[in-house]
Each structure stands twice: as C-alpha cells, then as structure tokens.
Amino acid sequence: MNDTMRSLKIFGYFLYRDFYVNMFKSRDFWINSIILYPLVAIISFGYLLPRTFFTGITPLFVTIIFAGNSIIHILSQSEDYNIGLLEDIEHDRYVDYQITILSPRLVIFERILFSSLFTFLLLLPYYPIGKLLLQSTIDTSNTNWFMIFIMLYLGLFCFCAYHAMAACVMKGSYQIMQLWARFNIPMIMLGGLWVPWYTMKAFSPTVAYILLINPAIYITEGFRQAFVGGDQFLPYWICISALAAYSLIFTLCAFYFFKKKLDHI
Amino acid sequence: MLTNNMRIFGALLQRDIKVLFSNFGSRMIDNVIVVSINVFLYRYLAPLLGMPAHLVAPSYIGSIMMPMVFIGFSLARNMMVDLHYSSVIEYKLTLPLPKKWLFASYIVSFMIEAALITIPLLTIGIFLLGDFYVPVAPHWFATPIVYACSLFFLGTFFLFLSFNYSYEWFEQNLWARRLSPMFCFSATFYVWHRIYAASPIFGGLALLNPFSYIAEGIRSGLLGNSEFIWVWYCIPALLFASILSILGLTVAIKKRIDPV
Numbered sequence: 001m002n003d004t005m006r007s008l009k010i011f012g013y014f015l016y017r018d019f020y021v022n023m024f025k026s027r028d029f030w031i032n033s034i035i036l037y038p039l040v041a042i043i044s045f046g047y048l049l050p051r052t053f054f055t056g057i058t059p060l061f062v063t064i065i066f067a068g069n070s071i072i073h074i075l076s077q078s079e080d081y082n083i084g085l086l087e088d089i090e091h092d093r094y095v096d097y098q099i100t101i102l103s104p105r106l107v108i109f110e111r112i113l114f115s116s117l118f119t120f121l122l123l124l125p126y127y128p129i130g131k132l133l134l135q136s137t138i139d140t141s142n143t144n145w146f147m148i149f150i151m152l153y154l155g156l157f158c159f160c161a162y163h164a165m166a167a168c169v170m171k172g173s174y175q176i177m178q179l180w181a182r183f184n185i186p187m188i189m190l191g192g193l194w195v196p197w198y199t200m201k202a203f204s205p206t207v208a209y210i211l212l213i214n215p216a217i218y219i220t221e222g223f224r225q226a227f228v229g230g231d232q233f234l235p236y237w238i239c240i241s242a243l244a245a246y247s248l249i250f251t252l253c254a255f256y257f258f259k260k261k262l263d264h265i
Numbered sequence: 266m267l268t269n270n271m272r273i274f275g276a277l278l279q280r281d282i283k284v285l286f287s288n289f290g291s292r293m294i295d296n297v298i299v300v301s302i303n304v305f306l307y308r309y310l311a312p313l314l315g316m317p318a319h320l321v322a323p324s325y326i327g328s329i330m331m332p333m334v335f336i337g338f339s340l341a342r343n344m345m346v347d348l349h350y351s352s353v354i355e356y357k358l359t360l361p362l363p364k365k366w367l368f369a370s371y372i373v374s375f376m377i378e379a380a381l382i383t384i385p386l387l388t389i390g391i392f393l394l395g396d397f398y399v400p401v402a403p404h405w406f407a408t409p410i411v412y413a414c415s416l417f418f419l420g421t422f423f424l425f426l427s428f429n430y431s432y433e434w435f436e437q438n439l440w441a442r443r444l445s446p447m448f449c450f451s452a453t454f455y456v457w458h459r460i461y462a463a464s465p466i467f468g469g470l471a472l473l474n475p476f477s478y479i480a481e482g483i484r485s486g487l488l489g490n491s492e493f494i495w496v497w498y499c500i501p502a503l504l505f506a507s508i509l510s511i512l513g514l515t516v517a518i519k520k521r522i523d524p525v
Contacts, residue, residue, distance in 0.1 A: 032438060036441045036442065037441055048464070052460055
C-alpha cells in the first residue's frame with residue numbers, strides 16, 4: 001500500500017514538473033501555438049481549401065472538410081511532445097533518473113498522460129477561434145461542442161500513445177522522416193482528412209473496410225459526427241470504443257518496446 | 266587557381282553525393298509511398314467530393330513542392346546544427362577555396378539532391394495520374410529552366426534561413442512564422458487563379474510569395490494552360506527572389522561567422 005502511494009506521489013510530481021516546465025515556455029511558444037498556427041490553419045483549411053479545390057460548396061461541406069482537418073493538428077502536436085522521449089533516450093537520458101524512482105511503465109504512462117493533457121490545452125481554443133473567424137462559412141447549427149472536446153482528448157491520447165510507442169521502436173531520430181513518410185502521412189491522407197468514410201465506401205466498400213484499420217478514421221469520423229451529426233458518419237460509440245482500444249494497444253506496445261530499449265535481454 | 270578551386274569544389278560535391286547515395290534507396294521508398302498516396306487521393310477520392318477533373322493534375326504537381334521544401338529544410342537544419350554544435354563548416358572554411366565557392370557547393374549539392382529525388386517522383390506521379398494529366402501546350406524548353414530556378418531559389422533561401430537566425434529561434438519559430446504561412450498562403454496546394462477567385466486579397470498575397478512561382482511555373486511548364494501564371498513570368502520572379510536571398514545570405518554569413 002505504501003509503495004503504491006509512494007509511486008502515485010512520484011507520478012504526480014513528475015506530472016507537475018512537466019506542466020511547470022512547459023507552462024513557463026517562452027512568449028514565442030505561446031504566440032505560435034495559440035495564435036499563429038490556428039490562424040494560418042483556419043484560413044488555409046477552413047477558407048481557402050474548400051473554395052479552391054472543390055466546386056458547389058455549401059457551409060455543411062466546408063464544415064465536413066474543416067472537421068476532417070483536425071487530424072493534422074492532433075498528429076503533429078502529439079508527435080512534437082512524444083518524440084522527445086527518443087531524443088532523451090539518445091542523448092540526455094533524463095529517463096534514466098526517472099526509472100530509478102518510478103516503475104518504467106508509469107514513466108511512459110506519465111509522458112503519455114502529460115502530453116495528451118498539455119496538447120489538449122493547446123488545441124482547446126482552435127475550434128472556438130475557428131468558428132469566430134469563419135462565422136457562417138461553417139454550419140454549426142447541429143454541433144455538439146462537448147463531444148468535440150471529448151473526441152479531441154481521445155484522439156490526442158491515442159496518438160500520444162502511438163508516438164510514445166514509435167519513439168520506443170525507432171532506432172534514432174534520423175528515422176523521424178521515415179515515420180512521417182511511411183506511417184503518419186498515409187495515416188492522415190487515408191484517415192478521412194478530406195474524404196469522409198461514407199464517400200470512401202461509395203468508391204469501394206472493400207477499400208473502405210480495409211481503411212477501418214486506420215485509427216485516424218475514428219477521429220475524423222468522430223469530429224464530423226460532433227460537428228455535423230446525422231447517420232452518414234460512424235456513430236460515437238464505435239469511434240470512442242475504437243480509440244480506447246487503440247490507445248490501450250499502443251500504450252501496452254510502448255511499455256514492451258521501452259523495456260526492450262532499456263534492457264536488451 | 267581556377268583549376269584548383271574546381272578540384273576542391275568537385276571533391277566537396279562528390280562527398281555530398283556519396284552521402285546522398287548511402288541512403289538513397291530508403292529515401293526513394295519514403296517518397297514513392299507519399300506520391301502513391303497523393304495520387305490515390307487526388308485521382309480517385311477528391312473527384313468524388315467535387316474536385317473538378319481539370320484541377321487534379323495541377324493540384325498534384327503543386328504537391329511536389331513538399332519534398333522539395335523538406336529537403337531544403339534538412340539542408341537548413343543540418344547547417345544550423347553544424348553551426349551550433351559540431352562546426353564542420355569551420356574545417357571547410359579553412360580549405361583553400363574562396364568562400365563564395367564553398368557556399369555555392371552547398372547550393373549546388375542541394376540542387377542535385379532535390380532534382381534526383383523530385384524529378385522521378387514527378388514523373389511517376391504524372392504516369393499514375395493517367396487520363397487526368399492533360400497537357401494543353403506544355404513548355405518543354407522552359408520547364409527545366411523553371412525547375413532549376415526553383416531549386417536554386419530554395420537552396421539560397423534555406424541557406425539564408427540557417428545563417429540568419431539563432432538556433433533557438435530557428436527551432437521554435439521557423440515553421441510557425443515563416444514556412445507554414447509561406448506554404449499555406451501560396452499557390453503551392455491551391456492553383457493561383459482559384460485563390461484569386463476566392464479572395465483577391467489572398468491572391469495578391471500569393472503573388473508576393475516566391476513559393477507560388479515555383480508551383481505555378483512547374484504547372485505552366487508541364488501543362489501549359491493559360492489559367493496558370495505563365496512560366497516565362499515565373500522564371501524572372503524566381504531569379505529576383507534568388508538575388509534577394511543571396512543578398513540576405515551574404516549579410517547573414519558575415520554576421521554569423523564574424524560578428525565583430
């Protein structure tokens with residue numbers, strides 16, 4: 001009992017430390033994260049992309065495209081905060097100190113939990129700012145804002161676990177470009193970035209069912225369900241269950257590969 | 266003297282090409298995966314959502330700028346890390362080679378690398394696009410020129426970025442404050458006349474952005490439609506942007522290597 005309490009206390013301290021270090025980052029960091037990135041992304045993906053790529057657009061269509069683009073932010077932010085683990089293992093090895101006072105599994109879990117919470121805070125203003133800037137360009141008459149934030153957190157947790165696993169699998173930071181080219185970009189492009197799953201199904205049911213292996217599809221479908229609603233997108237319960245299952249698998253794999261990385265035997 | 270300079274210049278290029286070929290296969294696999302996914306998206310899925318058929322090929326051609334910029338970013342980041350930590354450049358500066366030749370070797374080496382990777386990707390992509398690639402009046406003579414001008418501009422521009430900013434600024438702000446806005450507000454992903462039709466303000470902004478002339482120049486060269494910015498306008502625009510980058514680079518190198 002004492003050991004459990006002690007571990008939880010240290011876990012809490014590590015979480016507090018990570019928040020403390022990151023909350024006091026430079027002014028540039030906050031300007032970039034809260035103002036510049038959302039501004040550029042909202043104008044580009046919410047305004048220019050639908051008007052320049054497609055014809056006969058409606059506010060509903062723009063909303064579907066805008067919701068799908070969430071996957072880019074989720075993947076890039078979760079990568080930013082988890083790939084540091086790889087650099088830590090390669091160079092600084094702060095992780096060596098952490099595992100002397102806390103179970104390696106809890107060290108990994110703390111990183112996943114912190115990065116998902118912190119990136120959630122960073123992305124939280126994105127959707128309200130998006131609505132403010134795009135006004136009636138997007139149709140939010142049926143939007144369930146609570147579910148948007150639920151989907152955002154679940155998506156971030158899933159991809160933070162995925163990137164923690166990737167950091168434990170990769171041999172060095174020279175493989176980051178490979179991670180993006182071979183896994184992340186295909187996952188984004190075929191994960192409903194622009195094209196909802198029902199359109200993929202209309203194109204080819206076989207391809208659409210194969211693409212259900214991709215966890216990104218559950219995020220984009222969940223966002224579309226939250227923004228637009230209706231029965232054309234996958235229901236919440238499927239998206240949430242799939243994301244929870246993938247989160248569990250990625251976390252367990254991260255534990256396994258982290259152990260292998262530190263102890264080859 | 267000139268022979269000696271050329272010999273050292275050649276040796277530097279040879280070294281870079283050797284490094285490039287040591288992992289060329291793996292990098293080509295990475296890029297072929299990205300190209301295949303892009304073609305699948307543009308050719309099969311985007312038209313189902315309402316993308317007009319005539320925009321498929323230009324949108325795909327614009328997307329080829331992504332690998333170009335990533336290679337340029339690698340050049341800038343490697344140079345930045347070198348300036349900050351290992352300083353291989355300090356050894357190179359001691360070589361009996363004029364400084365202009367040394368920095369030219371970085372630019373030429375980038376141009377060779379980017380051309381060796383992106384030209385096959387462009388060719389494979391166009392082949393895979395099949396019926397969606399409909400050239401009207403391609404400018405076969407101007408295309409290699411605009412391609413070379415584009416790579417030359419990117420080489421000078423990324424080298425300028427690596428010398429002009431501190432390591433911390435580069436790591437924290439380069440994408441947020443320079444590359445993302447340049448990418449998103451240019452005619453890279455979107456065809457320029459469509460941006461202008463959607464918003465004359467963003468259309469005007471895109472004209473101030475050299476990335477637009479790269480994408481539009483290659484589109485105009487390979488497709489030849491009158492709806493793109495004419496390739497012969499893009500070439501001088503890129504040369505002008507390259508001259509500005511070279512001027513900036515000259516000042517930045519002096520400031521960085523000899524701050525006194």
